[in-house]
Amino acid sequence: MDTIWHPDLLQNGIAKYRALLDAIHNALNTGQISHGDRLLPVREMAWRLQVTPGTVARAYQLGIDEELLEAHVGRGTFIRTPKPETARKTTVFGETHVSPDIIDLRNAAVPDFGQDEILDDLSKQIEIGGEHSMVRYAGHNEMPTRTAMLDWMQLERTRAKPEDLILTYGSQNATIAAFMAILRGTNPVIATDTLVLPGTRRAAELARAKIIGIEGDEDGILPKAFEDICRRDRPQILHLSANITNPTAIQMSLTRKAKIAEIARQYDLQIVEDDGQAKFFATPPPSFLELCPERVWHVSSLSRYLAAGLRIGFLLCPPGKGMIGQNVIQSLCHSFSPLIAQLATHFIQSGQADIILEQIRTYRAERVRLAVNQLGCWDIRWNEAADYLWLNLPNPWRASTFSAAAEKTGILVAPADIFLPDDGVAPNAIRLTLGGKYGARIFQEALVRLDHLLDNPPHEMLA
Numbered sequence: 001m002d003t004i005w006h007p008d009l010l011q012n013g014i015a016k017y018r019a020l021l022d023a024i025h026n027a028l029n030t031g032q033i034s035h036g037d038r039l040l041p042v043r044e045m046a047w048r049l050q051v052t053p054g055t056v057a058r059a060y061q062l063g064i065d066e067e068l069l070e071a072h073v074g075r076g077t078f079i080r081t082p083k084p085e086t087a088r089k090t091t092v093f094g095e096t097h098v099s100p101d102i103i104d105l106r107n108a109a110v111p112d113f114g115q116d117e118i119l120d121d122l123s124k125q126i127e128i129g130g131e132h133s134m135v136r137y138a139g140h141n142e143m144p145t146r147t148a149m150l151d152w153m154q155l156e157r158t159r160a161k162p163e164d165l166i167l168t169y170g171s172q173n174a175t176i177a178a179f180m181a182i183l184r185g186t187n188p189v190i191a192t193d194t195l196v197l198p199g200t201r202r203a204a205e206l207a208r209a210k211i212i213g214i215e216g217d218e219d220g221i222l223p224k225a226f227e228d229i230c231r232r233d234r235p236q237i238l239h240l241s242a243n244i245t246n247p248t249a250i251q252m253s254l255t256r257k258a259k260i261a262e263i264a265r266q267y268d269l270q271i272v273e274d275d276g277q278a279k280f281f282a283t284p285p286p287s288f289l290e291l292c293p294e295r296v297w298h299v300s301s302l303s304r305y306l307a308a309g310l311r312i313g314f315l316l317c318p319p320g321k322g323m324i325g326q327n328v329i330q331s332l333c334h335s336f337s338p339l340i341a342q343l344a345t346h347f348i349q350s351g352q353a354d355i356i357l358e359q360i361r362t363y364r365a366e367r368v369r370l371a372v373n374q375l376g377c378w379d380i381r382w383n384e385a386a387d388y389l390w391l392n393l394p395n396p397w398r399a400s401t402f403s404a405a406a407e408k409t410g411i412l413v414a415p416a417d418i419f420l421p422d423d424g425v426a427p428n429a430i431r432l433t434l435g436g437k438y439g440a441r442i443f444q445e446a447l448v449r450l451d452h453l454l455d456n457p458p459h460e461m462l463a
Contacts (some may be wrong), residue, residue: 002080007049009109015114015237016051016409020059024068024236035081039069050063055117087459103446109436112249113359115307122174131373142167145341149314151389153279153300158289161296164322166315166329169383171274172199172299174315175239178272178297179207179329181317191235191269193221193245195419195427200239200274211421220245220252223259230267238264242287242298243273247419247431249390254286261291268295270318275300280361280385293320296327302344306356312336333339367434369444376449376453387436392429396457399430409449429460 007023014022022357027033042060046053061070070080128134131141146162160237168174179190190204194213206210212233215225221240229235238260244251251262264271271288273296278284289296301313317325329336347353365384367416372382379392393402399415414433417426432450435443 015117016049016055017059017062017117018114020045020049020051021066024059024063024079031409035079036167037079038075039079047136051417052120058117065096068148070279070458073139080244085195092194102407102410102412103435103442104412105432105435105446106414108433109434110304110308111360113356115310115356118352119307119343119347122352123343124340127344128339128343132342135372137391141338142336142341144366145345148316148345149302150163150316152348152353154284155289155298155316158293159319160289160293161319161322161456164317164319164325164327164402166317166322166460167341168301168313168315168329169311169333169336170303171276171299171313172203173329173332173387174299174301174313175200175272176203176206176276177315177325178299179203179209179237180331181210181321181324182270182272182297183207184236187315188237189233190227190237190239191229191233191236192239192421193241193248194421194424195245195247195416196239197246203420213421213424216250217290218250219256220250221256223256223263226260226415227263227267230269235269237272238269239272239274240288242273242278242289243281244277244383244386246276246386246389247339247414247416248429249383249386249387249388251285251383252289255284257288257291260459261288265292273298274426276304277383277385277387279305279357280364302347302353306347306353306360310340310344310347312340315365318371363436364434366440370440371432371434371447372442374451378451388431390429390431392427394454396456397428399426399428402453403430405453408448409453411449412447413450 006019007027017096024033024039028035039060040048040332042053051057060069060071064071064077067257068080069077070075125133143162145167146165149167150160150162150165166174166177168177188207188209190209191214192200192210192211193216195210201211212229212235213306214229216222226238259435271292274288277297278287278300287298291388295318297318298316299313303310303356305314315325315329364387367384368384370391371389372380375389375391378394383391393399399417403413404417415426415433416429416431419431420426435446
């Protein structure tokens with residue numbers, strides 16, 4: 001039967017498409033609508049709710065993916081009569097809600113909590129013209145965005161100033177700018193953890209620098225190994241993660257950080273500190289920026305935290321060196337987009353960034369719980385603030401053969417050797433991300449398959 005029911009979407013902090021789907025759930029539970037009822041057509045529902053047709057279409061499609069709704073060509077969208085064994089999911093994370101052919105746990109992905117719709121609404125507040133003219137290069141009007149970024153990242157405690165913060169197109173752009181701002185000479189050296197992200201390697205290649213890995217333990221890089229490299233190879237930069245090492249999920253203690261900072265001072269190294277996880281801690285641990293701010297180039301981004309397509313990050317230069325960083329960015333891309341700058345400012349100042357952050361924090365804790373429950377009998381390392389886990393493989397598995405076997409079962413994982421500098425030796429391990437593109441059911445299925453694979457190596461490996 002048809003229904004003229006339409007919901008009230010006055011829910012704070014919830015994306016409108018999600019609020020509409022929640023309202024359909026609630027109306028079904030309270031008897032306002034019944035199984036078999038036909039919902040209003042997309043455009044009519046959008047007109048009644050004063051939202052875009054795309055918002056309604058997205059809610060209807062998500063309802064179909066969750067098996068709450070069903071669509072019939074030429075007839076409309078209906079409340080689906082569920083099969084007796086089908087349980088309704090009340091929360092769905094991710095962009096993909098159907099079983100994919102390949103489940104990608106190799107690459108990190110920001111989960112979808114309605115960022116597109118939020119940013120679409122906020123984009124209506126962007127000003128064009130006047131001080132935000134598209135005719136001129138930007139630069140003079142970035143200060144509100146710089147201040148908003150400092151405040152949101154809670155960097156005011158480090159006495160950082162907006163003039164030392166340079167807006168960049170994500171953290172990779174910021175890392176390249178830091179390397180170019182610091183490195184001198186014909187054969188510069190960058191010291192890092194023994195395992196580094198491929199993006200760091202590419203940034204070093206662009207800066208024509210060699211990466212040398214520093215031996216470490218369960219507390220991070222070893223001070224003696226670091227000092228030996230400082231004496232022998234004379235690196236100009238120490239590049240590391242601020243809080244959790246990616247990919248190994250090692251969290252360096254404050255005592256170890258203090259020793260490393262002391263050595264950096266002794267040999268006058270600059271530290272490029274990549275901060276991609278601090279905001280996911282309830283209380284962020286002290287970073288190198290707080291221990292030796294005079295030599296730290298601090299890299300972070302909203303893209304990595306909240307919305308990959310929102311290409312905005314920053315490079316916080318040491319006090320008084322903001323102009324050096326600005327000159328490098330000007331050489332790379334001349335200036336930062338005022339449209340993205342305004343959108344990011346509205347995202348922060350509206351409070352929506354904090355809402356999304358809290359949702360992702362909860363999502364990470366839940367995904368880590370699922371992973372530990374399924375794979376906890378194996379040698380894994382995790383942290384609820386990180387979007388990945390590190391799995392040391394049991395014998396006779398090797399990272400290359402395991403990743404190939406996992407791909408045959410439809411799962412992509414990252415073997416340790418993709419994180420190696422040129423002269424490194426890979427541990428027998430893999431990195432797993434938390435499956436931000438997929439719903440919890442698909443992620444759980446992937447974990448079950450990996451658990452089975454770990455426990456059942458091919459017979460030829462046992463010979």
